[in-house]
Amino acid sequence: MKNTRNDATDLSAQIASKIRDSIVEGRLIVNERLPSEAELSEQFSVSRSTVREALKRLAAQSLIRTQRGAFGGAFVNKLSYQDAYSQNITTSTLLLSMNDINIDVACEARFALERSCVPLACARRSEEQLSVMRRELHRQTSPDLSDEEWCASDVAFHRSFVDCAQNPVLSYQLTGAVEAMQPLMNMITFTARSRAKIISHHAALITSLETQDIPLAERTLGELAEYSMQLAAKVLADREKK
Amino acid sequence: MKNTRNDATDLSAQIASKIRDSIVEGRLIVNERLPSEAELSEQFSVSRSTVREALKRLAAQSLIRTQRGAFGGAFVNKLSYQDAYSQNITTSTLLLSMNDINIDVACEARFALERSCVPLACARRSEEQLSVMRRELHRQTSPDLSDEEWCASDVAFHRSFVDCAQNPVLSYQLTGAVEAMQPLMNMITFTARSRAKIISHHAALITSLETQDIPLAERTLGELAEYSMQLAAKVLADREKK
DNA sequence: GACTTTTAATTGTCTGACAAATGAAAAACA
DNA sequence: TGTTTTTCATTTGTCAGACAATTAAAAGTC
Missing domain, CATH: 1.10.10.10 (Winged helix-like DNA-binding domain superfamily/Winged helix DNA-binding domain)
Structure with missing residues (x-):
């Protein structure tokens, strides 16, 4: 065949x-x-x-x-979620890093995918995932976080958001999209001001889950996407100048 | 590290x-x-x-x-989209087939993901993708299509729908979800009546893209998801009876 | 200058050997 | 008899050395 x-x-x-x-x-x-x-x-x-x-x-x-x-x-071998996850992450990461993907395209894809679990996440979020998100949010307020640590925490935050949908297949498919963004975002220097802005969005995201407010979650994700693209664009512009 | x-x-x-x-x-x-x-x-x-x-x-x-x-x-090697696609498909397919995934969970994930490209697809769909979708829709009306051929056409139809978003990263991430469903759906016998119903949904989906009608597209995808689950549930119930 | 031949480097395949692991069966023992 | 130990056959992991096939550069030829 x-x-x-x-x-x-x-x-x-x-x-x-x-x-x-x-x-x-x-x-x-x-x-x-x-x-x-x-x-x-x-x-x-x-x-x-x-x-x-x-x-x-x-x-x-x-x-x-x-x-x-x-x-x-x-x-x-019975392919475990664990194995599938790591394969997916490796492939996605390499695909993005090797094909000079426009960062806007990657951002657009990532947040479109994340938006797809908003209804389920709002309906099913459990305390377990919420506490992970709160923990990461708290970590993000620490000013002595390196950019890499900041990005890692961001990834953990968003993975937990995805897990709120309580659908392992969905989590699996989104892992690649969320994780593969990290190397791209690592190139950005997050100023205290930009961090604060993202943190406020993250807080809003947690609130939207707590209150099961679907429109708020969707709006917040959209704003996060837009802001990420702005930051990335600025980095590229600065690099151009040199 | x-x-x-x-x-x-x-x-x-x-x-x-x-x-x-x-x-x-x-x-x-x-x-x-x-x-x-x-x-x-x-x-x-x-x-x-x-x-x-x-x-x-x-x-x-x-x-x-x-x-x-x-x-x-x-x-x-520069990892091409083509290579990444086929790896993703293999992994996704095996993950689903080896872990007795509940078909409802898989359907839910698939249609949630597909819904994530509705806004972009409606905004950007090109004649190229639409003609693929129309061609597959036409093929689906042929009554002498085997169940396997039917499912293959279904996959081609939905892949083209995803491609309407004109975002290669999004297409990559969704490929696994769409393709991996095929083996699961292959187990279902599609009667003439169920095919007709799905065809009408597919037609509505094409219309929604043509008229850039986001709500219609989302509603149609939801109905498709629900109907797929119904068919699957019926297959399982019949099998139970024996 | 254009064409052909040679050559050296490199992967692909084969053969045969031994080490290491491991579970089953046999042997030894209580 | 029941339990522990030993032996043993099987199988993968690693090694060494050989030759075939391929390929691009270099050398030779007209």
Whole structure:
């Protein structure tokens, strides 16, 4: 079906593709054991090293895990949210950092996505997430926070906001968008004044959740998006000047 | 910094992690050439096979590409949208299929995310995307479409809807959500009647874009979400009965 | 100057070996 | 008999060395 993979590539890539298809299309199920490396090398008529390179490719995508010893081997891995998160973050971060994405485009996407969980977040927010957001808000008021720490706290704040929707699939999909912004924002120097302004928006966001005020949340996110873009634009303008 | 990776793992995994960090943190830049396998094996004091396994791991994540011949080698790869898309789709699909996700949760997330591009899509939709949507809508009216073909067309339709927002980052983030739904929806048998109903919603969606009617688009997406969940619930109920 | 051949560098693949881990079975022991 | 220890076969992890295939630069040729 999706056999766009083919001839021109390495043997190890071809073999990895074949096994990957077996997993994705369900012919190999979770926790099932693959044949041993020796058996695979016979099946595919290649050397053990080639098989191993193929298996390492799959391991890098968390599709399999391996275990040594008798009755060990390679097993189809149940992809955890944790694994999926970190893969998503790595890919999103690299995509943004390598493709000179316009920061406005990234901001626009991020806040559009975040806005998508406003109704659910307002309806379902639990004390657990709210307390994380309050904690991060408090941390943000500390004046001796470095720009990196500030951005990290910002990410934690927004991740918790997303988690308010109590939908793990939604959280997963948004993780990449929220986390990948951090390196971009890290380039901005946040003055005391700009921090104060963002903090007030964050406070409003918490209030909107507490009072389940959907319009307020949407408006606040919009303002945050706009302000982020302004700050970024200013940084770019300053850099231009030099 | 993020050195949660450590001791208990394979040498090849450790080496892959080190190189990955170098790329993610920018010490190795796009198109830069890595040392040759022989040099790397000296640097890390391991055999060439171990280095190769590490490099294959990175290649599986599209972080590097390799080229044979003199002046060949491993180069830091510029992650393309295409590569990022397919990684995202694979991960999302597996996450959903392996974690017995409640279909309601997946539907909820998908339509929440899709709703996030309604304002942008209405404002910016181009004739290009609209014609794709019309083409898929027309295809959906064909009665001899298999359930799989129907679902594939559905995915193409919604991807094009997302693309209307003209924001590649947004499209990237939503690809996983839209595509990963297909295997879940494939389990549903779409009767002529249910197809007709969905087609009418799709038609309304096209109209809402043409007339830039944001409320109509949001309402239509909501109805689609609800109807999808109904169909899924019915499938589950029928299966229970047996 | 244009074309061909050689050459050196580099990845891709293969073979064979040994180390390390590990669970099962066998042996030893109480 | 029941429990602990030892042995053992299997499998992955790592290594060393070899050769094939590819490739671009360098050298040679006309």
